[in-house]
Amino acid sequence: MPASLETCLSDLECSTSSSSSDLSGFLTDEEDCARLQPPASASGPPAPPRRGVSGVPVAPDVPVAQEDDQEKRRRRGRARVRSEALMHSLRRSRRVKANDRERNRMHNLNAALDALRSVLPSFPDDTKLTKIETLRFAYNYIWALAETLRLADQGLPGGSARERLLPPQCVPCLPGPPSPASDAESWGSSAAATSPLSDPSSPAASEDFAYGPGDPLFSFPGLSKDLLHTTPCFVPYH
């Protein structure tokens, strides 16, 4: 049990007769009594009013010590009801706060996904990519951009295009080699020599990234024509 809760509960135990403002919304003493009092049929008629120290004897059927025990039990029962209500309320308020944080966290995640979508090539049909499509597309897009740089390096003398275009710290961030191809042969043989499907470093070589020609995610505006013609890396994955 959390310490703060224990503190609250111990406070409760020490003030069984008060209706603290901290407990507003919980059971009042009257409500506790109404809930905890046994039904009249079970306990019989209420005990007759007892006399004080005036010398008149109290009711002989209920000894004073026994009545004190009953009162103590009632007080303990009321305290337990209040403490359970308080525990439930504290748990509830913490859960509500946790739900709020979780909702906010997911909103932030969705905002990041939207930002990612905004920098990916868009398509005429303007269909919004799903989350998984966005991630897969981004992965493949990065790979394709890296391939463009690699091809540019091959055609440009006097230094690496990648080094000219990318800050050094970005180069190690490029996608690493995904898992080996499982169905690369199914994409024909004409482009196989230069296709990412035959390139073990291509995302398309992974069955998790099975995009390809004919799918809107297949082509990238702005990428080299040569690469686009040889990059069947965006096959519909479903």
Added chain:
DNA sequence: TAGGCCATCTGGTCCT
């Protein structure tokens, strides 16, 4: 109507 996608809630676990 079934299936996919999504938002939200929830409890558990890890981290600071």
Added chain:
DNA sequence: AGGACCAGATGGCCTA
């Protein structure tokens, strides 16, 4: 102790 993160459950909405 409290927050972040994660995964499972659930229900709503949309589409083929």
